[in-house]
Structures are given as structure tokens and as C-alpha cells.
Amino acid sequence: FFLSQENTIFFLLFSVNLLDSRTVMGDLGWIAYPKNGWEEIGEVDENYAPIHTYQVCKVMEQNQNNWLLTSWISNEGASRIFIELKFTLRDCNSLPGGLGTCKETFNMYYFESDDEDGRNIKENQYIKIDTIAADESFTELDLGDRVMKLNTEVRDVGPLTKKGFYLAFQDVGACIALVSVRVYYKKCPSVIRNLARFPDTITGADSSQLLEVSGVCINHSVTEEAPKMHCSAEGEWLVPIGKCLCKAGYEEKNNTCQAPSPVSTVKKGKITKNSISLSWQEPDRPNGIILEYEIKYFEKDQETSYTIIKSKETAITADGLKPGSAYVFQIRARTAAGYGGFSRRFEFETSPVSVAASSDQSQIPIIVVSVTVGVILLAVVIGFLLSGSCCDHGCGWASSLRAVAYPSLTWRCGYSKAKQDPEEEKMHFHNGHIKLPGVRTYVDPHTYEDPNQAVHEFAKEIEASCITIERVIGAGEFGEVCSGRLKLQGKREFPVAIKTLKVGYTEKQRRDFLGEASIMGQFDHPNIIHLEGVVTKSKPVMIVTEYMENGSLDTFLKKNDGQFTVIQLVGMLRGIASGMKYLSDMGYVHRDLAARNILINSNLVCKVSDFGLSRVLEDDPEAAYTTRGGKIPIRWTAPEAIAFRKFTSASDVWSYGIVMWEVMSYGERPYWEMTNQDVIKAVEEGYRLPSPMDCPAALYQLMLDCWQKDRNSRPKFDEIVSMLDKLIRNPSSLKTLVNASSRVSNLLVEHSPVGSGAYRSVGEWLEAIKMGRYTEIFMENGYSSMDAVAQVTLEDLRRLGVTLVGHQKKIMNSLQEMKVQLVNGMVPL
Numbered sequence: 001f002f003l004s005q006e007n008t009i010f011f012l013l014f015s016v017n018l019l020d021s022r023t024v025m026g027d028l029g030w031i032a033y034p035k036n037g038w039e040e041i042g043e044v045d046e047n048y049a050p051i052h053t054y055q056v057c058k059v060m061e062q063n064q065n066n067w068l069l070t071s072w073i074s075n076e077g078a079s080r081i082f083i084e085l086k087f088t089l090r091d092c093n094s095l096p097g098g099l100g101t102c103k104e105t106f107n108m109y110y111f112e113s114d115d116e117d118g119r120n121i122k123e124n125q126y127i128k129i130d131t132i133a134a135d136e137s138f139t140e141l142d143l144g145d146r147v148m149k150l151n152t153e154v155r156d157v158g159p160l161t162k163k164g165f166y167l168a169f170q171d172v173g174a175c176i177a178l179v180s181v182r183v184y185y186k187k188c189p190s191v192i193r194n195l196a197r198f199p200d201t202i203t204g205a206d207s208s209q210l211l212e213v214s215g216v217c218i219n220h221s222v223t224e225e226a227p228k229m230h231c232s233a234e235g236e237w238l239v240p241i242g243k244c245l246c247k248a249g250y251e252e253k254n255n256t257c258q259a260p261s262p263v264s265t266v267k268k269g270k271i272t273k274n275s276i277s278l279s280w281q282e283p284d285r286p287n288g289i290i291l292e293y294e295i296k297y298f299e300k301d302q303e304t305s306y307t308i309i310k311s312k313e314t315a316i317t318a319d320g321l322k323p324g325s326a327y328v329f330q331i332r333a334r335t336a337a338g339y340g341g342f343s344r345r346f347e348f349e350t351s352p353v354s355v356a357a358s359s360d361q362s363q364i365p366i367i368v369v370s371v372t373v374g375v376i377l378l379a380v381v382i383g384f385l386l387s388g389s390c391c392d393h394g395c396g397w398a399s400s401l402r403a404v405a406y407p408s409l410t411w412r413c414g415y416s417k418a419k420q421d422p423e424e425e426k427m428h429f430h431n432g433h434i435k436l437p438g439v440r441t442y443v444d445p446h447t448y449e450d451p452n453q454a455v456h457e458f459a460k461e462i463e464a465s466c467i468t469i470e471r472v473i474g475a476g477e478f479g480e481v482c483s484g485r486l487k488l489q490g491k492r493e494f495p496v497a498i499k500t501l502k503v504g505y506t507e508k509q510r511r512d513f514l515g516e517a518s519i520m521g522q523f524d525h526p527n528i529i530h531l532e533g534v535v536t537k538s539k540p541v542m543i544v545t546e547y548m549e550n551g552s553l554d555t556f557l558k559k560n561d562g563q564f565t566v567i568q569l570v571g572m573l574r575g576i577a578s579g580m581k582y583l584s585d586m587g588y589v590h591r592d593l594a595a596r597n598i599l600i601n602s603n604l605v606c607k608v609s610d611f612g613l614s615r616v617l618e619d620d621p622e623a624a625y626t627t628r629g630g631k632i633p634i635r636w637t638a639p640e641a642i643a644f645r646k647f648t649s650a651s652d653v654w655s656y657g658i659v660m661w662e663v664m665s666y667g668e669r670p671y672w673e674m675t676n677q678d679v680i681k682a683v684e685e686g687y688r689l690p691s692p693m694d695c696p697a698a699l700y701q702l703m704l705d706c707w708q709k710d711r712n713s714r715p716k717f718d719e720i721v722s723m724l725d726k727l728i729r730n731p732s733s734l735k736t737l738v739n740a741s742s743r744v745s746n747l748l749v750e751h752s753p754v755g756s757g758a759y760r761s762v763g764e765w766l767e768a769i770k771m772g773r774y775t776e777i778f779m780e781n782g783y784s785s786m787d788a789v790a791q792v793t794l795e796d797l798r799r800l801g802v803t804l805v806g807h808q809k810k811i812m813n814s815l816q817e818m819k820v821q822l823v824n825g826m827v828p829l
């Protein structure tokens with residue numbers, strides 16, 4: 001389930017044996033004293049290999065103190081080690097003669113030492129690890145006339161500070177056979193994640209410690225955000241942060257970067273005195289769909305001033321060139337993975353000014369100079385005529401020169417780069433949108449007159465024949481959502497999700513449907529759902545995205561109630577916050593952030609999804625019409641956005657707080673069954689959701705911060721990400737939970753006891769929440785009325801024998817829900 005190549009949390013538990021008594025062929029070298037205490041049974045297995053079983057059974061004799069010492073065990077640098085014992089222990093009742101002295105436990109000790117010389121130490125120098133008793137985790141061994149139970153017990157020791165240690169087993173009068181001893185440590189195995197290599201990492205000394213490990217970018221990749229992961233005490237890699245990206249010219253494939261091959265054949269076409277036409281062939285190994293070509297050219301020996309043209313075709317005409325001059329061209333292709341390498345240099349020459357008049361080749365330079373001087377003079381005269389001041393003459397000069405030097409400035413999708421002019425180096429023209437490098441902003445598809453143009457600007461067209469639809473996985477507002485596979489040229493087939501536009505759509509529906517792709521296609525972040533492309537040239541119209549195996553987060557959490565560690569939940573929240581930080585940096589306000597709009601994959605990576613224009617809120621079943629006419633998912637929305645439609649990244653932060661609450665309560669519905677009107681009123685009056693059960697106080701505090709009435713006081717997404725990172729780095733900070741009694745007492749402020757009218761009896765209530773099996777226990781222990789039930793605490797439940805955490809939660813949450821409904825409010829701020 002968790003083993004996969006993707007981004008975040010995955011589980012590859014790895015332990016390394018320091019000793020396994022079952023695999024030692026020769027003498028173990030263990031010492032027993034007194035000599036008549038523990039003894040090795042000289043048995044061999046079917047391959048005649050010794051089975052190192054030690055036994056002792058002095059149950060009839062008083063004052064037993066039998067020690068068995070292992071040989072020195074190197075810890076190989078590990079500071080926490082685990083000891084797994086397999087043993088049988090006779091039940092004293094089966095030994096009537098020894099009942100007075102018979103014991104059913106033995107003790108395990110250790111002694112640390114840097115070398116093997118430390119063996120002759122006194123008993124009292126050993127440190128006790130634990131008393132070992134047989135428990136229920138046994139397997140039955142059929143020994144012919146009787147059945148023995150083989151117990152397995154594991155203990156851990158740490159932090160260790162020396163190079164090795166001895167173990168000792170002390171018997172005080174039991175009947176034991178120690179069948180095997182395995183000593184091991186855990187490590188997070190070396191792995192490549194997000195194109196960064198993480199080394200084999202021995203887990204930390206503390207059982208709750210997460211070690212932050214830095215990754216190193218693999219060959220041909222560079223750091224985008226410093227890659228890090230956390231090695232847990234259990235040997236799991238958790239919560240990857242940051243990533244590397246393949247360098248320009250290299251494509252990511254199977255966790256490596258291999259370059260797509262450069263364009264190798266370039267042919268010249270028509271040549272005039274001012275232009276050169278070129279055509280070329282697709283690279284031999286495109287390694288993906290070629291999105292466009294970049295053609296760089298410059299006058300020979302003038303490389304500092306060059307022009308770049310981008311083209312989706314395999315031919316261009318470079319114009320505005322100097323007559324009779326040699327130009328150098330280089331071409332590279334771009335796929336979804338980035339640019340390939342530039343081709344070798346191809347050199348072509350424009351025609352001289354007038355071939356007819358140039359029979360005497362020596363005259364060409366004179367003609368070129370005269371024509372150039374003529375052009376310049378003409379520009380000066382025109383500039384002079386068009387303007388009235390000296391300054392304007394200068395500008396006229398500059399612009400006419402620029403038009404010669406950087407002809408592609410006027411080209412639709414081109415950008416120009418000239419070392420002499422730093423201003424121009426930063427200029428990037430993109431369909432009328434001027435962008436500064438490094439500050440990418442979201443472009444509202446509404447700004448395009450033709451929405452089809454927007455979708456093709458930001459989304460790749462995919463041929464329907466490349467898609468195999470497998471099954472329906474959900475229903476979207478515009479049609480079914482299916483899972484399937486996508487096979488792109490030069491790439492392995494991979495799973496995708498496919499949203500379809502149902503037949504009979506209106507033009508507006510088509511526009512709105514594809515609007516989501518126009519938005520999604522602008523984003524590139526590991527926590528934002530990735531758009532593969534669209535199908536618009538055939539029917540049905542489709543949007544193809546990466547496939548998220550675990551579907552939407554709210555459903556997934558409800559299905560897996562109570563199954564994750566706090567760190568795993570925080571990892572999910574960190575991912576969502578990181579995606580939201582990216583969106584807010586891009587200037588995109590989501591407006592419908594909720595767990596149902598987060599998708600989660602098999603590695604528990606959460607990605608923000610559901611982008612749209614006005615339709616976002618229309619297709620959300622949670623969205624309700626407000627008095628002002630808009631449709632808003634009330635429970636997730638900040639008060640200022642409900643009241644006067646002030647949607648900002650700060651209102652997204654409020655929604656993020658609600659998502660935190662949903663995650664920590666495993667998909668509970670915010671404000672339970674309260675009506676939207678009651679929610680608005682309670683929030684307006686300063687009430688807030690109470691902490692979910694077992695929620696770390698630091699996380700609940702963060703939720704409350706997100707729910708500050710003053711939107712400027714709420715944390716920003718980058719602050720949320722750093723705060724969660726800090727908690728992940730220091731998991732002990734998550735150990736302080738919101739005090740259960742304060743949680744409940746907050747809810748009990750000014751309200752009548754539970755049960756008045758809601759349920760007629762305890763039995764009816766428990767049945768309603770599918771916990772009917774506990775009715776008898778509740779009644780027998782005096783919880784026979786709903787008023788009495790109102791006083792039940794978590795401790796009471798445990799005492800009553802409700803030991804399953806899931807059941808405890810169900811009961812406590814139901815109680816809480818009833819109480820909240822009665823107070824018609826939540827935790828007052």
C-alpha cells in the first residue's frame with residue numbers, strides 16, 4: 001500500500017541484525033553461571049546446523065540466580081537497538097511440585113563497553129532492561145505429547161553511547177527455554193526521492209525522534225528547494241520537503257535525469273538580403289511530446305547580442321538581418337520535462353545587398369556601409385520630424401536601433417536578450433503579458449477574449465487515442481470522472497484521472513469546464529494537482545490529470561479513522577499548506593479550500609485540487625446561497641468573505657484552519673449538524689470549533705490563529721509551512737495534547753444537560769451511533785439516563801472496557817455534538 005515511487009510518506013522498514021542466534025553456525029560463546037544453571041541444548045536442525053537453545057528449569061529449588069551472558073555485540077554506530085526474544089515458559093500450575101518457588105518471568109540486562117574486555121563485571125553493574133513474562137503473543141509448538149507456547153517479546157534500549165554491549169538473562173526460578181535472540185537496529189534505507197539521494201540513515205536514539213536528513217541532488221539535477229526528509233525511530237522516511245529538478249536539457253525519468261537528444265539536422269530554406277528561412281527535423285529521441293523549439297541566433301562573432309525565437313513549428317524565418325552577413329543558429333526542443341541541449345552551430349549567410357550590382361565583390365562593403373548610413377540618417381530624419389525635443393531624437397535612435405538588433409521583440413511569443421541592455425534581459429513577452437522572471441503570477445483566463453486560446457496557452461492538447469479509460473471513479477459537475485492510462489510518445493504509460501464533459505453541453509459549460517484546465521495548467525508544484533493536458537479536438541472533451549490513488553481527503557480520512565500517527569497527519573497538513581503557499585505566491589485565491597477538494601495519493605501526498613472560475617462554488621454541494629446572492633461553502637469560509645465577499649489569501653487561511661480541523665478529526669463535519677445560519681451566528685459571536693480529540697495543543701492553537709476575526713492577524717501560508725516544519729522536526733512538541741477535560745468544559749458553558757429530547761434512552765442513543773453493544777455495560781455502571789451519560793469522560797469509557805480508540809472517539813464525538821447543539825455555540829474565543 002505505501003510502497004511506491006512518489007513524493008511523500010512511504011514505508012520501507014529496514015532493520016539490520018547485529019546478532020541472530022539462529023544463524024550462528026558455530027559456538028555462540030555465551031557464558032552461563034553458575035554452571036548448573038542455564039544450559040545449551042545440543043540440538044541441530046535438519047541441516048545439522050546447531051540450534052542455540054538455552055534452558056533452565058530450577059523450579060523446585062529456592063533462591064535461584066542463574067545468569068546467561070552473551071558475547072560482546074557491536075552496535076555498529078546505532079544508538080538505539082532492539083532485542084527480539086523467542087522463548088517458551090512453563091506455566092507454574094502445570095508444575096504442582098514447584099508451586100511455592102516457581103516463577104513465570106526472567107530478567108534481561110545490558111552492559112555497555114567499548115571492547116570485549118568488559119565482560120568480567122559484577123551482576124550489579126548490569127542495567128536492567130525489563131522483566132520478561134510470557135504474554136498472549138505466542139505460537140503453539142506441538143511437542144508430541146504436549147503443546148508449548150512460543151512467545152515473542154521485543155524490547156529496545158537506548159541511547160547507547162559506547163561501541164557495543166553485552167546482554168544478560170537472569171533466571172530466578174522459572175522453567176524457560178530461550179529459543180532465539182535477535183539483536184538489531186533500524187535504519188531508513190538509502191533512497192532517491194524527488195530527484196535527491198538520501199543516504200542510509202541509522203535511526204535516532206529517542207523512540208519519538210525524527211532525524212532531519214538532507215538529500216543530495218542526483219546527477220544532472222539542481223536544487224529547487226533544499227531537499228530534506230525525516231528518518232523516524234521506526235526506520236520510515238517521513239515528510240519529504242523540497243526537491244531537485246532536472247537541469248535544462250534533461251528529462252526526469254525513473255528517478256534519473258537523461259537528456260532529450262538535440263536537434264541534429266537543420267536545413268536552410270529561402271535566403272534574402274534581410275532574412276534566412278530554416279527548417280529542421282524533430283530530435284531523434286524526443287523523450288516526450290515536443291511543446292516548442294527555441295531558436296537562438298546571432299551575427300557571427302557577435303554572440304553577446306542574440307535573439308531568441310520560440311516556435312511550435314519546425315521552421316522559422318529570421319528577418320531583419322543585415323545583408324551579406326553570416327549568422328549562427330542553434331536550436332533546442334522543449335518537452336514537459338524542460339529544454340534539451342542546443343544543437344551544434346549552423347552558419348548561414350544573408351544575400352548581399354544587390355547580387356546584380358555586385359559583380360565586383362570588393363564593392364559590397366562600401367554598398368553595405370552606405371545603405372546602413374542611409375538607413376540611420378533616414379531614422380534620424382523621421383525621428384526629428386515626429387518629435388519636438390532632443391530627448392525624443394535620442395529615443396528614436398534607440399528604438400530604431402533596437403528594431404534592427406532585436407527583431408523578435410515584435411514576434412508574438414518571443415523574448416529578446418541582449419547583454420548590453422539589462423532592461424531588455426529581464427523582458428519576457430508572453431502573449432501580451434509582460435512577466436518578470438522569478439515572479440510568476442497567475443493569469444486569469446477571463447482576461448482572454450477567446451477561452452480556447454487560454455486553454456491552449458496553458459494546457460497541452462492530447463490525442464484521444466493516447467488515453468485508455470478504465471473505470472468511473474467519481475462524478476464531477478460537468479460529467480464523470482474516470483481513472484485510466486495515458487501513453488505519450490517516448491514515455492511509459494502511466495495512470496491518470498480523466499474528467500469528461502458530458503454530451504449536450506452548452507458553450508458556457510465547455511468554457512467553464514476547460515477554465516479549470518487553464519488555471520491548473522499554470523501551476524507546477526508537488527502539492528497542486530498536476531495537469532497532463534486536455535482533449536478538445538475530439539469528443540468527449542476531457543481534462544487529464546495525474547491520478548491520486550486515495551481520492552479525496554475527507555472520504556479517505558473517514559475510511560481510515562484513527563489509523564495514522566500525528567506525524568503522518570501533520571505531514572498531510574504540511575503538504576496542503578505548501579500547495580496553498582504556492583497558490584498565494586502566484587496571486588491565486590482558491591475560495592473553496594476544504595478536505596473534499598484535496599486529493600491524496602498512495603504515498604499520502606496531499607494535493608490541492610478543484611480550481612475553477614465562478615463555477616467552483618456552483619458545483620460544490622456544500623456551497624449555499626447567501627443573502628447577497630453568492631454561493632458560499634459557509635462552514636469553510638471566513639466571516640468577511642461570507643459577509644461582503646472579501647476573498648483573499650487570508651480568507652483561504654481561515655479555510656485552511658477548518659481543513660486542519662477536518663484532518664485532525666478524521667473527516668468530521670465542521671460544526672456537525674448545526675445549520676449554516678447557526679454557524680454564521682456562532683462564529684460572528686466569537687465561538688470557534690473545539691479541539692478535535694487527541695489533538696496536539698500546538699496544532700489547535702494554529703487553527704485558532706487561522707480563525708482570527710481580523711484577517712490581518714491570521715498567519716500567512718509561508719508562516720504556517722515553517723511552523724509545521726518546526727513541529728515535524730521536533731515531534732515532542734506534539735506530545736502535549738489539548739486537555740480533554742478543558743475541551744469538554746468549554747463546551748459545557750451555559751447549557752443544559754445532554755439528552756433533553758434528543759434521545760429517549762441511552763440504548764437508543766448508542767444504537768443510533770452503532771455502539772449498541774455497550775448498552776448493557778453503560779446501564780450496569782449507572783449510566784442509565786442521558787443526563788448521567790453527559791458526565792462520561794474518556795477515562796470512564798476506558799474503565800467501562802471501551803478500549804477501541806475508534807469506539808471511544810465515536811462515543812465522545814457524539815456526546816460533544818449533542819452538547820454543541822445545545823449550547824448553540826462552540827469554544828468562545
Ligand code: AMP
Binds near residue numbers: 474548
Ligand atoms: P471533482 O469534480 O474534481 O470534485 O472530482 C470528483 C471526484 O472524482 C473527486 O471527489 C474524487 O473522488 C475523484 N477525482 C477527481 N480527480 C481525481 C484524481 N486526479 N485522482 C483520483 N480521483 C479523482
